[in-house]
Amino acid sequence: MDQGEPRTAQHSVSQATGLQTEVPCPQCGAPLIVPHQVDTFVCPWCGSTLHPAGGVRIHRLREKPRLSEAAAGQALRAWFAGPDVPRDMERQTQVHVGPLQYFPFLRARRRGLDTAEPLAPLPAPELAGLSRVAAELEAVPTTQAPVDEDIVRDQLKTAVADPDVTELLIEERAYYPARYTYQGERYSAVVDASGGRVHTERRPVGRRTFGEGRVALIVAGMLFAEALVVPGPVGKVAAIMVSAGALYPVIRWAVARYG
Numbered sequence: 001m002d003q004g005e006p007r008t009a010q011h012s013v014s015q016a017t018g019l020q021t022e023v024p025c026p027q028c029g030a031p032l033i034v035p036h037q038v039d040t041f042v043c044p045w046c047g048s049t050l051h052p053a054g055g056v057r058i059h060r061l062r063e064k065p066r067l068s069e070a071a072a073g074q075a076l077r078a079w080f081a082g083p084d085v086p087r088d089m090e091r092q093t094q095v096h097v098g099p100l101q102y103f104p105f106l107r108a109r110r111r112g113l114d115t116a117e118p119l120a121p122l123p124a125p126e127l128a129g130l131s132r133v134a135a136e137l138e139a140v141p142t143t144q145a146p147v148d149e150d151i152v153r154d155q156l157k158t159a160v161a162d163p164d165v166t167e168l169l170i171e172e173r174a175y176y177p178a179r180y181t182y183q184g185e186r187y188s189a190v191v192d193a194s195g196g197r198v199h200t201e202r203r204p205v206g207r208r209t210f211g212e213g214r215v216a217l218i219v220a221g222m223l224f225a226e227a228l229v230v231p232g233p234v235g236k237v238a239a240i241m242v243s244a245g246a247l248y249p250v251i252r253w254a255v256a257r258y259g
Contacts, residue, residue, distance in 0.1 A: 021033070021034040022058040022059075023052070023057060023058060024055070024157065025043040025045060025050065025156075025160075026048070026157070026160050026161065027043065027157075028045045028046035028048070028153060028157060029156040029158075030043060030044075030153050032044075039051065040052075045153075056160055056166070056167065056168050058156075058168045058169075058170060059167065059168070059169050060141065060143055061137035061140065061169055062138055062140045062172040063137055063171070063173050064137070064138055065100060065174040065193035066193065066194050066195075067191070067193050067194070067196050069097055071196065072176035072178070072191040072193070073178075075191050075196035075197075075198065076178050076191055076198055077095065085203060085205075086182075086205070092182060092183065093182050094180060094181045096178065097191070098176060098178065099176070100176060101175060102145035102172040102174055102175075103118070103127050103145055103173055104119040104143060104145040104146075104171065105117065105170075105173060106155045106156070106159065106168065106169070106170055107170075107171055108162070109166050109167035109168070109169070110164040110165055111166065116132075116171075118151070119151055119152050119155065120145070120147050120148045124190060124201075126188065126199040127175065127199075129199045130173040130175055130190070130199070131171070131173060133173065133192045133194055133195060135173070135192075135193075135195075140172075143170055143172060145172040174194070175190045175191060175193055176191045177190060178198075182204045183204070185204070187203060188202075226240055227240065
């Protein structure tokens with residue numbers, strides 16, 4: 001999902017002590033707890049013989065939320081009052097903010113580059129952006145966020161096969177799911193629990209964002225100019241059809257992007 005995050009965007013991490021050491025099996029990708037004081041041990045998933053001294057270590061981290069559920073609701077309503085949505089959003093919108101939840105990502109630290117991939121199916125596309133949120137993370141012994149074991153093994157196997165990977169982090173990123181209704185339409189959003197930023201893939205369109213009046217005037221002006229410049233009725237119709245065909249995918253993308 002997050003392909004190519006610069007190392008300058010590293011997150012603040014609070015390390016805990018006394019946690020078990022884990023490594024991914026290079027053959028099947030299963031996360032394994034390294035036994036103490038042994039030279040070799042066997043992966044219980046695939047039977048491969050492994051050496052504890054080799055391989056990339058896995059660290060399990062969980063985000064420390066800074067926002068309460070009430071503060072997340074306030075952040076969402078502040079977004080309603082911003083320039084990216086219709087002016088009456090704050091007055092006309094019914095809002096529901098759910099309890100704190102976590103979603104897991106696998107961050108592979110490489111030389112000069114980080115990548116982050118989800119470790120479970122995304123329940124909403126807005127969650128993809130959580131891996132880029134600057135946050136304070138603390139070490140935890142186990143992962144509480146729901147994970148797909150097959151996805152975990154596949155991602156770990158791919159990461160450990162990359163010689164440039166220096167560290168693997170299983171990160172649980174905190175967020176508040178939100179739903180709101182505007183003019184009969186239902187929308188969803190995610191409020192990250194560290195900075196209160198609203199993440200959404202679809203939202204009601206605001207005039208200052210989409211500029212639909214300006215776009216309509218430009219399109220009408222282009223078609224009118226073509227009707228004046230192009231000679232003959234057949235040429236005029238052909239020119240207008242070509243222009244309309246070229247503009248259609250652009251307008252369709254804008255509507256899909258901004259609601």
